[in-house]
Amino acid sequence: MALKAEHVQEHFRGQAPAYPELMQRLIPYYDLQADVMVSLMPGDRTLPLSILDLGCGPGVMASRLAAEFPHARLTLFDLTAEMIERCEARLGANPRVTFRVGDFREDDFGSGYDLILASLSLHHATLDERPFLAERLLGSLVPGGQLITAEVIVDESPQVQERQYELWRRFMASQGEDAEAWYRKHLAKDHPVQVSQWIRTLADAGFSAAGCFWRYLNFAIFSGWRTTV
Numbered sequence: 431m432a433l434k435a436e437h438v439q440e441h442f443r444g445q446a447p448a449y450p451e452l453m454q455r456l457i458p459y460y461d462l463q464a465d466v467m468v469s470l471m472p473g474d475r476t477l478p479l480s481i482l483d484l485g486c487g488p489g490v491m492a493s494r495l496a497a498e499f500p501h502a503r504l505t506l507f508d509l510t511a512e513m514i515e516r517c518e519a520r521l522g523a524n525p526r527v528t529f530r531v532g533d534f535r536e537d538d539f540g541s542g543y544d545l546i547l548a549s550l551s552l553h554h555a556t557l558d559e560r561p562f563l564a565e566r567l568l569g570s571l572v573p574g575g576q577l578i579t580a581e582v583i584v585d586e587s588p589q590v591q592e593r594q595y596e597l598w599r600r601f602m603a604s605q606g607e608d609a610e611a612w613y614r615k616h617l618a619k620d621h622p623v624q625v626s627q628w629i630r631t632l633a634d635a636g637f638s639a640a641g642c643f644w645r646y647l648n649f650a651i652f653s654g655w656r657t658t659v
Contacts, residue, residue: 485551489517
């Protein structure tokens with residue numbers, strides 16, 4: 431069942447003040463995942479790209495994008511005004527940056543992008559919503575444009591899935607978090623996707639060379655391109 435937007439909004443309003451630190455305690459190799467995503471981006475950092483950060487949170491990745499691509503135009507899109515306010519505070523006044531509040535499952539997030547980044551945000555969409563969302567993402571890219579997503583995943587094997595969840599809870603507990611509470615919240619609110627399912631969904635939507643480029647436990651990074659013709 432999909433969470434209503436107001437429930438997701440309330441969830442992130444409470445997390446906004448200390449979101450980056452919280453993510454480091456909840457997600458193994460959180461900083462490394464950002465490094466992997468950046469490594470998948472276009473190598474020529476002087477390009478005047480148009481980049482969408484979909485589910486930008488408090489702007490941690492956005493501030494890195496602004497530094498990595500000094501000539502790029504950034505659109506930062508998030509569900510809550512509180513997260514966007516954190517983005518604005520982090521990035522400061524920057525004519526290259528546009529801020530937008532909305533629900534990516536329903537609202538327009540623009541088009542004409544060379545690069546779309548969705549870092550740990552798409553698991554708020556149900557599995558039934560993903561095919562249409564993948565089509566919208568493809569349509570929002572220019573020919574030759576790239577999509578990169580960091581995902582919450584679930585393994586195809588129940589036995590592997592159980593082991594991965596056990597190790598994830600162990601990691602959270604080692605960081606001082608209530609692992610069982612976060613695990614229950616995950617089961618109740620998130621919509622993790624299987625690796626093969628997301629690759630197939632991207633391919634069916636029209637993405638080329640869609641694949642998984644990094645994975646650890648129940649987290650993975652994917653990328654795909656819109657063809658140039």
